[in-house]
Amino acid sequence: MASLRALECLVAVADSGSITQAARMLHSSQPAVSHQLAALERETRTALIRREPRGVKLTPAGRAAVTDARRAIEAAASAVRLARAAGDATGGSLRLACAQSLTVSMLAPVIRDWHRRYPQVAISLRESAVPGELLGLIDSDEVDILLVPGPVSERYTTTPVTEEEIVLTAPGNHRLAQLPSVTLNDLDGVQLVHFAADNGLSGWLDRSLTRAGVRPETVMRTSVTAAAPQLAAAGLGVAVTPISAVSAGLPGAIRSFSPRWIRQLIAVSPGALDPLAARFVTSLSTRGVRVPRDVKAQLSDSDAPGSPK
């Protein structure tokens, strides 16, 4: 295989019309360039340049080679340039996957930011509601970062991204709306706006309730996460959702659990985070989960964080 160095020499000679000047251009010596050209001619088994007393000219064979030689040099330079760009997180491609419920509240704004700030970074996103499927994407190296509610199996390397609170939504005149905060046990027997089976929160909510030993009464199921608080506030009952699912101006009551019910959101990656992925996770962390001001206002008082299970 021809060495890139030799092709560089050929191009430089083609551009300068002289081996000596080409050497200067390449910060090398004249015999070195001469030697490289000789090697290239040995490989192609053809004269590429015509030696003349006043410099050199390309032969037809040399002309034929020099075009692709330029291409090769440019492509090689581009390869390391792209790699370097990916290294300092200003370029490259990033393949994301996340639990469906996180797309709107977490990923979308950050992805939009990145598209604006680093247009050279190509971000792709896959979603799923099935945890096993998501982790499979990591195993099969189809994805660089996976965002899911934690925890996951120990064998994956994870990075905590942020946390979001689980809150209760109810009509303003609901019994539970009168309390400053509620406990999980308060949910026993209440009418609950649940999630449809194709929504990832469905299984998660069932597991959480079962673990706590409370049995609410499911009055309906919705596939749309953000619809649950709306339906609850409309009078159907109560809803239990991540706070990100509560939209601003909700006409109902929003209450924290006591103790606070926090869901960890983690980034799963194959091996250590590479620079590009690390920077993206940092972006996610610092931005966190956006909570509308008026929603936050309803959750003023109770302090001690913790997990209810």
Next chain:
Amino acid sequence: MASLRALECLVAVADSGSITQAARMLHSSQPAVSHQLAALERETRTALIRREPRGVKLTPAGRAAVTDARRAIEAAASAVRLARAAGDATGGSLRLACAQSLTVSMLAPVIRDWHRRYPQVAISLRESAVPGELLGLIDSDEVDILLVPGPVSERYTTTPVTEEEIVLTAPGNHRLAQLPSVTLNDLDGVQLVHFAADNGLSGWLDRSLTRAGVRPETVMRTSVTAAAPQLAAAGLGVAVTPISAVSAGLPGAIRSFSPRWIRQLIAVSPGALDPLAARFVTSLSTRGVRVPRDVKAQLSDSDAPGSPK
């Protein structure tokens, strides 16, 4: 600059998912590949692969690099392939120039042959009637082969291609048509179908006549070389042209000069002929100037070749 070898290693590793297998694929040893990758990572200042116990995976940076790495390898291979093709005359580009009058009779058929036989060879052709301009194309390296009637200045390297006879054309009942062959002196005072100034043969013919001290009477001038014999045969007078300008079935007499008047056609090239050019010149030589059978038949007798000046 990244070496091609390193890029090859990256590609092989990307394809095989393992350094060891990549080494096998490259007919190399595992440490060699490992070393090349390390060098590449040193240059890009980024991890390109993720070392895992069960082989390696590309990092986003590695993915970003591998595409252009492939391009670079392919382009480099293509460069030597093209050069080699030009070397054995099966590819490349050939820039021709010729005296206008030679295009139809000499070049066109051979170019057509080459287009059919070596479609990979791109042939370009420039024409001119001004000898100085043509030789300038050689000087400025704009042309690989120049085809002109000889001789030219000693400082050019030339290759004889073929020769063509200069013949006289006249109406069948013309005085000169009664002779088996004519001499240059016979042209003194005859009515001559001459060439327009933009035809290269014009100056040549004038010089030839002046040198011989004969002064025919110009009855008309045409720009179209092949028209001169036609006009002469039609009764206007006589014409003096290369035999290639005489088309088949001409309704008139065609006579050799005595001694034979031969015009050398030579190929001028910058320096020695490279393989592609050499082969083309050979094609020109072996094909020679096509003379229609019936035209040749009229030139039966006289033998001794020579030049009249």
Next chain:
DNA sequence: GATCTGCGATAGGATTTGCGAATGGCTTCG
């Protein structure tokens, strides 16, 4: 017409690079 100048090829020696065998650490599999 003798000399000078610029260019490319060649020779020789120092340096660098590239490579392969051997080794060790690590993980997974049986």
Next chain:
DNA sequence: CGAAGCCATTCGCAAATCCTATCGCAGATC
């Protein structure tokens, strides 16, 4: 717990690369 697979590292050697110096050649110069 041993075997096997994979990668990094070390070490020594061979080859390629490069540089300095020199030669040969053909125009350019005066």
